[in-house]
Amino acid sequence: MKHGLLEQINSPEDLRDLDREDLAGLADELRQFVLDSVSRTGGHLSSNLGTVELTIALHYVFNTPHDRIIWDVGHQSYPHKILTGRREQMSGLRQAGGISGFPRRSESEYDAFGTAHSSTSISAALGMAVASRNAGVDRQHIAVIGDGAMTAGMAFEAMNNAGVIPDVNLLVILNDNDMSISPPVGAMNRYLARLLSGQFYAAAKNVGRAVLQHLPPVLELARRFEEHAKGMVTPATLFEELGFNYVGPIDGHDLESLIPTLQNLGALKGPQFLHVVTRKGQGYKLAEADPVLYHGPGKFDPSVGIQKSAQPSRPTFTQVFGQWLCDMGEHDSRLTGITPAMREGSGMVEFERKFPTRYFDVGIAEQHAVTFAGGIACEGQKPVVAIYSTFLQRAYDQLIHDVALQNLDVTFALDRAGIVGADGATHAGNYDIAFLRCVPNMVVATPSDENEARLLLNTCYEYPGPASVRYPRGAGAGTAVTADLETVPLGKSVVRREGRDIALLVFGTRLPEAAKVADTLNLTLVDMRFVKPLDTEQVLSLARTHRALVTIEEGSVMGGAGSAVTEAINAAALVCPVLQLGLPDQFIDHGDQARLLAGLGLDAAGIESSVRNRFGGLLHERSAA
Numbered sequence: 318m319k320h321g322l323l324e325q326i327n328s329p330e331d332l333r334d335l336d337r338e339d340l341a342g343l344a345d346e347l348r349q350f351v352l353d354s355v356s357r358t359g360g361h362l363s364s365n366l367g368t369v370e371l372t373i374a375l376h377y378v379f380n381t382p383h384d385r386i387i388w389d390v391g392h393q394s395y396p397h398k399i400l401t402g403r404r405e406q407m408s409g410l411r412q413a414g415g416i417s418g419f420p421r422r423s424e425s426e427y428d429a430f431g432t433a434h435s436s437t438s439i440s441a442a443l444g445m446a447v448a449s450r451n452a453g454v455d456r457q458h459i460a461v462i463g464d465g466a467m468t469a470g471m472a473f474e475a476m477n478n479a480g481v482i483p484d485v486n487l488l489v490i491l492n493d494n495d496m497s498i499s500p501p502v503g504a505m506n507r508y509l510a511r512l513l514s515g516q517f518y519a520a521a522k523n524v525g526r527a528v529l530q531h532l533p534p535v536l537e538l539a540r541r542f543e544e545h546a547k548g549m550v551t552p553a554t555l556f557e558e559l560g561f562n563y564v565g566p567i568d569g570h571d572l573e574s575l576i577p578t579l580q581n582l583g584a585l586k587g588p589q590f591l592h593v594v595t596r597k598g599q600g601y602k603l604a605e606a607d608p609v610l611y612h613g614p615g616k617f618d619p620s621v622g623i624q625k626s627a628q629p630s631r632p633t634f635t636q637v638f639g640q641w642l643c644d645m646g647e648h649d650s651r652l653t654g655i656t657p658a659m660r661e662g663s664g665m666v667e668f669e670r671k672f673p674t675r676y677f678d679v680g681i682a683e684q685h686a687v688t689f690a691g692g693i694a695c696e697g698q699k700p701v702v703a704i705y706s707t708f709l710q711r712a713y714d715q716l717i718h719d720v721a722l723q724n725l726d727v728t729f730a731l732d733r734a735g736i737v738g739a740d741g742a743t744h745a746g747n748y749d750i751a752f753l754r755c756v757p758n759m760v761v762a763t764p765s766d767e768n769e770a771r772l773l774l775n776t777c778y779e780y781p782g783p784a785s786v787r788y789p790r791g792a793g794a795g796t797a798v799t800a801d802l803e804t805v806p807l808g809k810s811v812v813r814r815e816g817r818d819i820a821l822l823v824f825g826t827r828l829p830e831a832a833k834v835a836d837t838l839n840l841t842l843v844d845m846r847f848v849k850p851l852d853t854e855q856v857l858s859l860a861r862t863h864r865a866l867v868t869i870e871e872g873s874v875m876g877g878a879g880s881a882v883t884e885a886i887n888a889a890a891l892v893c894p895v896l897q898l899g900l901p902d903q904f905i906d907h908g909d910q911a912r913l914l915a916g917l918g919l920d921a922a923g924i925e926s927s928v929r930n931r932f933g934g935l936l937h938e939r940s941a942a
């Protein structure tokens with residue numbers, strides 16, 4: 318077997334120059350490269366180990382970048398990045414200034430479409446296919462979508478549309494590894510599993526034959542009956558009935574199956590559907606055994622695998638939520654916990670273990686998760702939707718129309734609020750304050766530390782309407798968390814420090830940084846706790862007794878909590894300057910969370926310098942007085 322193949326590949330053209338018998342060796346090198354590089358940078362591992370052969374086959378068979386490949390979610394696109402000229406850049410993956418962990422149009426002409434939020438690939442590929450057809454351009458458009466991503470309604474909306482659009486070159490490849498991040502859920506997963514086992518097709522045929530024994534021996538009727546039986550129970554027909562030519566399942570690690578199949582499909586016109594079976598973590602035993610643990614690891618030593626830290630670490634906000642959910646679930650049997658496919662990320666593993674009948678992983682189906690919660694609330698039970706801030710964007714209409722408008726008692730636990738770090742702009746939880754606070758009936762809570770997170774979860778849970786509690790990725794300052802279920806007054810803030818001249822009004826976990834500034838400059842410090850209902854009485858009182866106010870939040874300044882404060886001051890016709898600190902009107906790239914926040918002026922040094930720049934005169938007057 319030849320060695321050193323990978324370093325000769327600087328573009329897919331180099332790959333296409335290789336002899337076919339060299340591709341298996343290249344796959345071994347590529348897999349090893351993925352493992353080595355992810356172990357050094359952190360990132361998505363299991364999915365990428367599973368797409369090595371598929372990526373090689375696609376670039377080998379198709380004329381990329383003329384032909385378009387769209388990687389759904391894009392967390393499995395590292396082999397694609399490596400083969401498309403970004404091998405060296407993998408050392409900077411997901412770090413400030415480095416390449417993204419997801420496909421990005423601005424990064425490479427081979428990244429046909431930016432992805433990261435799931436289940437968009439078929440829609441985008443179909444759009445491109447229509448545009449190519451209309452422009453008379455002959456090219457192939459390929460959507461590679463996982464079995465997890467295939468659970469989303471959006472994928473089926475696209476399939477439904479594709480099946481009736483004539484003359485489009487669309488190839489949907491279902492990369493079925495029988496895993497989402499967590500073990501797969503739902504009837505669609507069962508459907509695919511039955512398809513793989515082939516048992517149902519065989520059973521359908523047998524049903525047809527058995528019944529036919531009692532029917533007139535008309536061959537044509539038999540054929541139709543068999544097709545009908547097949548149509549009712551054979552999973553393959555779902556895709557066929559939607560207008561696709563279904564091919565598969567084939568072994569997605571076998572280049573000898575993949576290459577000729579792709580060549581054949583490439584020659585066909587109209588919507589094609591290829592079912593490929595892969596294994597998450599393929600080739601790295603530890604990841605094969607535990608693909609969940611290796612879905613998105615930090616740095617680790619591949620020779621020993623991920624090790625548990627010897628030091629007890631500070632609990633993350635996610636863990637605080639997970640503990641709260643179990644405690645509240647124990648206390649109140651009406652509680653149900655809902656996650657759209659983020660059981661581990663949202664801290665619900667223990668809740669599922671303790672309360673399996675009250676736990677619902679609904680698949681990658683944020684819209685359904687929210688309306689499903691609305692339905693549960695209609696019947697007097699108390700759903701908690703645990704969802705990343707960024708993924709709630711998917712379910713905005715459901716939140717307004719199905720929950721808030723009917724004032725239903727749904728608690729939203731918004732994880733990953735604010736800057737998320739390595740996942741970057743696609744996953745940023747920057748907008749929830751702005752998009753939630755304008756919705757009537759909503760309560761919007763912004764805890765400042767772990768204990769506050771628990772208190773505000775209690776409070777929002779007890780509130781008999783729609784309420785959200787947002788908290789960031791990772792650990793807080795290590796504040797001790799109470800074990801009880803006490804609540805705090807709704808819409809009331811807490812003065813943490815009495816100072817002079819300027820008041821810092823903090824919404825959320827920037828509070829410890831703001832506190833340092835308040836101490837240094839002798840300012841008033843208020844933990845606002847709620848964006849909505851806003852503690853207007855407190856805001857107006859501060860505006861009357863201070864020369865200026867500074868609002869601080871880890872969320873979009875536009876429309877955010879600071880805007881709520883200025884609206885309250887304007888409505889009362891008071892005159893008081895307000896400096897609004899938060900996230901600017903731009904997408905924030907990937908990088909280290911703390912450094913990004915510092916770069917955005919949201920650490921103590923940045924807050925102090927903003928206060929001095931804007932209100933330096935006021936501070937000077939104070940010290941002179």
Ligand SMILES: Cc1ncc(C[n+]2csc(CCOP(=O)(O)OP(=O)(O)O)c2C)c(N)n1
Binds near residue numbers: 390435498658659
């Ligand atoms: C809208 C949305 N919800 C949730 C996620 C989080 N997420 C990323 S990958 C993933 C699982 C995807 O499973 P699958 O498509 O089968 O790919 P695999 O991880 O198995 O390679 C989930 C839930 C997301 N990216 N987008």
Ligand SMILES: CC(=O)[C@@H](O)[C@H](O)COP(=O)(O)O
Binds near residue numbers: 390392498662740
């Ligand atoms: C690709 C994707 O959407 C998830 O895998 C996401 O990267 C998880 O993020 P956390 O690591 O913050 O759970």
Ligand SMILES: [Mg+2]
Binds near residue numbers: 464466492494495497
């Ligand atoms: Mg999968």
